[in-house]
Amino acid sequence: xxxxxxxxxxxxxxxxxxxxxxxxxxxxxxxxxxxxxxxxxxxxxxxxxxxxxxxxxxxxxxxxxxxxxxxxxxxxxxxxxxxxxxxxxxxxxxxxxxxxxxxxxxxxxxxxxxxxxxxxxxxxxxxxxxxxxxxxxxxxxxxxxxxxxxxxxxxxxxxxxxxxxxxxxxxxxxxxxxxxxxxxxxxxxxxxxxxxxxxxxxxxxxxxxxxxxxxxxxxxxxxxxxxxxxxxxxxxxxxxxxxxxxxxxxxxxxxxxxxxxxxxxxxxxxxxxxxxxxxxxxxxxxxxxxxxxxxxxxxxxxxxxxxxxxxxxxxxxxxxxxxxxxxxxxxxxxxxxxxxxxxxxxxxxxxxxxxxxxx
Ligand code: GLV
Numbered sequence: 001x002x003x004x005x006x007x008x009x010x011x012x013x014x015x016x017x018x019x020x021x022x023x024x025x026x027x028x029x030x031x032x033x034x035x036x037x038x039x040x041x042x043x044x045x046x047x048x049x050x051x052x053x054x055x056x057x058x059x060x061x062x063x064x065x066x067x068x069x070x071x072x073x074x075x076x077x078x079x080x081x082x083x084x085x086x087x088x089x090x091x092x093x094x095x096x097x098x099x100x101x102x103x104x105x106x107x108x109x110x111x112x113x114x115x116x117x118x119x120x121x122x123x124x125x126x127x128x129x130x131x132x133x134x135x136x137x138x139x140x141x142x143x144x145x146x147x148x149x150x151x152x153x154x155x156x157x158x159x160x161x162x163x164x165x166x167x168x169x170x171x172x173x174x175x176x177x178x179x180x181x182x183x184x185x186x187x188x189x190x191x192x193x194x195x196x197x198x199x200x201x202x203x204x205x206x207x208x209x210x211x212x213x214x215x216x217x218x219x220x221x222x223x224x225x226x227x228x229x230x231x232x233x234x235x236x237x238x239x240x241x242x243x244x245x246x247x248x249x250x251x252x253x254x255x256x257x258x259x260x261x262x263x264x265x266x267x268x269x270x271x272x273x274x275x276x277x278x279x280x281x282x283x284x285x286x287x288x289x290x291x292x293x294x295x296x297x298x299x300x301x302x303x304x305x306x307x308x309x310x311x312x313x314x315x316x317x318x319x320x321x322x323x324x325x326x327x328x329x330x331x332x333x334x335x336x337x338x339x340x341x342x343x344x345x346x347x348x349x350x351x352x353x354x355x356x357x358x359x
Contacts, residue, residue, distance in 0.1 A: 019088075019333040022065035024053050024074050027093050031322025038330055059083045066359060067332045069093060069325055076100040081108050086358045089332025093325035095119055095312075097342055098235040098262060106343045109351025113328035113340045117181065118320040119312035124185035126311040127260045130284030131228055134256050134305045135161040161227070161254060161281060164193045171196050175226030176214065177242070178202065178233030178261060186230055187213040198222045202233050202242065223250040228258060235262035243267065248274040256282045260311040263288040268295035275301050286311050335359065 021035055025046040035042045045053055045061055053061075058074050062083045070076055072094045081087065081104055089111045090100060097114050105112045133139055137160045144150060144158070165171050172195050176183045179199040187197045190213070199214035200222045207216040223229065229251060233239045243257065244267035251257070257280055259266055268289040274280050275298075282303035288294050291309065298304065312318065324340065331338035335356040337347055346352050 019066040020064065021067045021069060021329050021333065022061040023069040024058060024061065025049075025051075025071050027069065027071075027325060028319045028322040030319040031093070031324075031326040034323060034326035035329065040330070040333065055080070062087060067091060067329045069329050070099070072096055072099050074099060076105075078104045078108075081105060081110055086355060088335060088355055088359055089113065089329070089338065091325045091329035091332060091338070093321050096235065096262060102343050106346050106349070107351070109346055109349050109353075109355050111332060111338060111341050111346045111352065112343055113325070113332070113338045114342055115321040115324040115328075116340060118324060119317050120181045120185050122314045122317040123182050123260055123311040124189055126286065126307075126313075127182075127186050127230055127232075127258055128189050130260060130286060130305055130307065131230065131256065131258050132163060134258070134282045134284035134303075135163055135228070139305050140302065161256065163195075163228075172227040173198060173225050175200070175217070175222040175229045177219075177222065177229065177231050178239075179204070179211075179214065180232065180234075182260075183230075183232040184211065184213070186232065187211070198226060202239050220250060223247055224252070226255055227252065228256050230258045231261045231265050233261055233265060235264055240264050241267040243271070245270040245273070248279050251280050253278060254281050256280065256284065258284045260286040263291050268298065271295070272297045272301070275303050278303075 020041040020043065023042060023044045026032070026044050043061065043065070045057060052073050055075070058080055062068055062080055065084070066086065066088050068087065068090045070090065070092055072092070076090060076099060078101060087110055090105065091113045092100060093115060095114050095116045097112060100112055102112060137158045141158045162168065163172060174187070174190050174195045175198045176186055177200050179201045183199065187199065190197055197214040198217040200217050200219050217225070231243065233242065242265050248270055266289065271283060272295050275283060284305040286307045287309050294306070299306065312321065328338045328340055
């Protein structure tokens with residue numbers, strides 16, 4: 001473990017001062033400070049922002065720690081979680097936790113926490129940045145400027161799609177798929193654009209609660225009527241490839257698709273075909289099916305805006321996520337119920353009690 005660094009504080013009598021927290025990759029300073037001030041032993045495996053860990057390195061870290069703080073870049077499966085029968089918890093620094101096998105964690109008696117709520121606004125903001133950038137060709141125009149190609153104003157120069165009623169005078173329809181906290185925050189931001197909002201939620205097929213911002217729609221209806229389709233569901237087997245060739249063909253040829261949820265919600269190869277053959281007008285993506293790789297041909301298209309999974313990346317939000325992950329980790333370490341636990345049933349299991357008594 002040559003890359004790892006440890007910060008061990010002087011021992012204190014609380015149970016937490018005796019623990020060891022393994023942080024796979026350095027989290028923002030606000031979270032590190034909470035860990036360091038607690039007096040626990042902290043190992044940060046990877047200090048280099050651009051490097052990840054192999055599965056073997058994650059397993060080695062898990063073997064020696066009491067609590068794991070992973071990021072969404074590390075798959076946490078049975079093999080990883082079985083490496084240490086004293087592991088008291090996993091405190092992921094992300095709201096999404098599709099990289100962790102929650103069923104296995106529950107079976108093994110391991111509580112898992114995430115960081116919900118704090119990134120809702122930042123993610124909704126970035127969704128709108130993507131939506132506006134793709135419709136109004138913002139990155140393409142920027143690239144044109146910095147390449148020194150702007151010689152003469154022209155009436156057709158970078159003419160894109162309207163977001164507000166604009167020239168057509170017709171209200172645009174924003175279709176939101178996955179109407180939870182983030183979906184609703186995206187809807188809220190549409191007010192200033194005089195849009196009509198349709199909502200569909202794959203986990204609540206009977207309809208979203210009446211909401212003054214959005215009107216419930218069936219899935220196909222939303223795809224057919226929307227000028228912008230924005231994806232915000234959790235990634236589960238049910239939402240894997242929720243948007244594939246049939247769904248893309250159902251959308252308007254003038255419509256834009258935006259994804260700031262998880263990449264595998266879209267069949268990315270089908271999306272490349274759709275964008276090449278103009279079944280839809282464009283796509284704004286923050287996430288990828290096989291992240292960080294992109295489907296062949298995606299990066300060469302001129303009707304896409306592509307970002308490196310930065311929806312929650314504001315300084316304040318990332319700091320708050322790190323604070324929550326650190327606080328959750330310390331609760332795991334003390335054997336206390338943690339806020340933001342995604343598998344709370346685990347606390348009533350013999351498997352969990354056995355872990356705490358071994359620790
Ligand atoms: C980011 O994608 C997160 O899940 O927090």
